Amino acid sequence: MSEQNYRAFWDEALKQIHDEYKLKGLESEFKLWFNMEYVEDTIETITVSVPSDFMWISMVNKGYVNAVESKIAELSGQNINLTYILKKRNSQKESESINSVPKTATIDSENSNISNENEIDSEKKSAPINSVPTFKIHPQLSEDYTFEKFVKGENSEFAYSASLAAAKEPGRRFNPLLIYGGVGLGKTHLMQSIGNYIYNNPPEGKENIKICYISAENFLNEFTFSLRDGTSEKFKNKYRKLDVLLLDDIHFLEDKIQTQEELFYTFEELYRTHAQIVFTCDRPISELNGIEDRLKSRFSMGTTIDLQPPSYEIRKAILLKKLEIKKKSVPEDVIDFIAKNIQSNVRELGACLDKMIGYAELLQKNLTIDIAKKLLSDNISKVSDGSISIDTIQKVVANHYNISLSDIKGVKRNKKIAYSRHIAIYIARILTESSFNEIAAEFGGKDHSTIMHSYNTIELQLKTDESLNSTIDLLIREIKDYKKL
Ligand SMILES: Nc1ncnc2c1ncn2[C@@H]1O[C@H](COP(=O)(O)OP(=O)(O)OP(=O)(O)O)[C@@H](O)[C@H]1O
Structure with missing residues (x-):
């Protein structure tokens, strides 16, 4: 089925649903819950863009996504899944600026030995830096994450080469591929570079290659919704028929036994069909807790790469x-x-x-x-001041939010207390060099994945919430001043 055909069904489905809502005088509900824009389609999937992850989960939860899928099925006779990406806030591409770089200020000769350009087949570049019209954008992948934009050094040489090899020969030599390492070291960048490369240079006969990038957290969410909505067959069909699965942050699956089981069977099927599988994790597999042994052995049965901080x-x-x-x-x-x-x-x-x-x-x-x-x-x-203790951070944050020290360390789920705790955990992670496990120990011995969840919650919110940025800056200043007293 061509892109145009699905597009027509999409337009018609939305129009009919809109008409039904109009008739019932529910125009504003329609605007809120069907705030999805068509992006593209593949054989079984239509990708739409939505304003936020939260919005999408609510749309799924409340049955609106299902309503669109059913309407399209009714009109086209095809079972098509909707999948989503986030709406871009503004169209990037700063082409000119007061500080536009003179030619000489780009990567200089001193660093020219670390340019990757020559290693990627010159006739098959997946994403040249100066945007080239032929670069195909996959709805789940960032065009910023390509091999050309990744700077390779001795810390990442093997990671880079193995990822490129996996991209050039998907499902063959480096399968599954596991990339692990600390926060912000380029795991997602490499993983998505593999996806972008394959999407732009599919193996012969695989022009409609099915690539899926998903975080382990979203995999779990989607799986949970499918169980609740009775659509687990659809879920299985979607993931077990992929050509490339890029599953980010698998440490999130610690203690999530049912999702682990589903992933295990997904893995078995994908491996059997020679699909390329790539995982990322924030630590070595041996250090994961609460992951079934059989899944651990699958994660590490192929090539394992340790991504170190750069020099x-x-x-x-x-x-x-x-x-x-x-x-x-x-x-x-x-x-x-x-x-x-x-x-x-x-x-x-x-x-x-x-x-x-x-x-x-x-x-x-x-x-x-x-x-x-x-x-x-x-x-x-x-990064340089190792003298700030987690205890100081807890005291300052507790004081700022007017809650007790025992509450910030405890387990109460009251909204204000839980939020203050998330913030204290986030600051502990960025101001000290403590690992998630060490922070967990300071917060009443919580599970390491609970601590990571708190950190991720605030990190995500900081991307869009200006006032939270100011609050965190203020707290950091208070923590430093507290230290000086
Ligand atoms: N070697 C590199 N060259 C260019 N950019 C890099 C490199 N390593 C990381 N980055 C950039 O740093 C940012 C963080 O990278 P990325 O999200 O891939 O890290 P991560 O290891 O997946 O982090 P997390 O543990 O938080 O998931 C991205 O903008 C990425 O493009």
């Missing part, structure tokens, strides 16, 4: 690459300063760079080392 040279190269992509410039000594001080998390490295660029553009100022020191003081102490 200073690579951090600098990553910053330069990001500037090249954004077509921006920042003075070399400022780049040096960021690369020297932000050591363990590439995501934070990028965030610091964005902060500097944003400042320079907003105030139309030239960046200097002094401005950099001031602007990044919070980030820098996050």
Whole structure:
């Protein structure tokens, strides 16, 4: 079935549902619950964009997604699943700016040995940096995550090569592929690069290749909804017939026994059919708790890659690459300063760079080392100051939210207490070098995945909530001042 055919059914289904709601005087309900936009389709799936993960889960929960699927089935005679991506907030692509990079300020000769361009078949580039019209965008993959945009260093050499090999020969030599390592080191970037490469260079005879990228958390959610809605057959069909499964953050499945069982059978079927399977995890499989042995053995039966933090040279190269992509410039000594001080998390490295660029553009100022020191003081102490204790963080956050210290460490689920606890856990993770397990021990011996969930909740919210950003900045200042007293 061609894209155009499904598109027509989609339009007609939405029109008919809209008419039914109009008739009942429920126009605003329609606007709220059918706020989905068609993106593209494959043989069995239509991808739509929605405003948020929460919105999608509610649409599924309340049966609106099912209503659209049924209407399309009624009109087309085909069982088509809806799947979603998030609506892009604004169309990126800053093509010009006050700081547009002079040609000489892109990756320089000093770093040219770490360019990846020559390693990717010159005639089959999956995602050239300067956007090329032929690059096909997969609805679940970010076009920013390609091999060309990944800076390879000694920390990631094997990870990069194995991922590229898996992408070139899916389902063959590196299958399954497991990439593990700390937060923000590029696991998702490599995983999605594999997806983007295969999507743009499918093996012969596989032009309609079925690729699915999903976080383990969303896999679990979708599976749970399918059980509740009696659509588990549909779920099985969707995942067991894939050509490529990219499952991110499998540590999330600790103690989720039923989902593990489903994943086990999905794995067996995909492996049998030579589908390419890629997993990421925040630690070695041997350190996962609450995962069945048979699944652990499947996770690690192929190639396992340990992604380490990058060296200073690579951090600098990553910053330069990001500037090249954004077509921006920042003075070399400022780049040096960021690369020297932000050591363990590439995501934070990028965030610091964005902060500097944003400042320079907003105030139309030239960046200097002094401005950099001031602007990044919070980030820098996050990694260099090992003297802040979790106890101090708990006290300051508890005091800020006017709750007791025992509550912040305890198990009460009252909204205010649980939220303050999430924030304290998030700050503990970024201000100290404690692992999730160490933080768990300081919060009354909670499960490590509970701590990770708290961290992820706040991290996600920070992406869209400006006032939470200010609150966290304020708390960090209070914590540092507390330390000085
Ligand atoms: N070697 C690299 N070259 C270029 N960019 C990189 C590199 N490593 C990481 N990044 C960038 O850092 C950011 C974080 O990477 P990513 O999300 O892949 O990390 P992760 O290991 O999956 O993190 P998490 O543990 O939080 O899931 C992304 O913007 C990614 O593009």
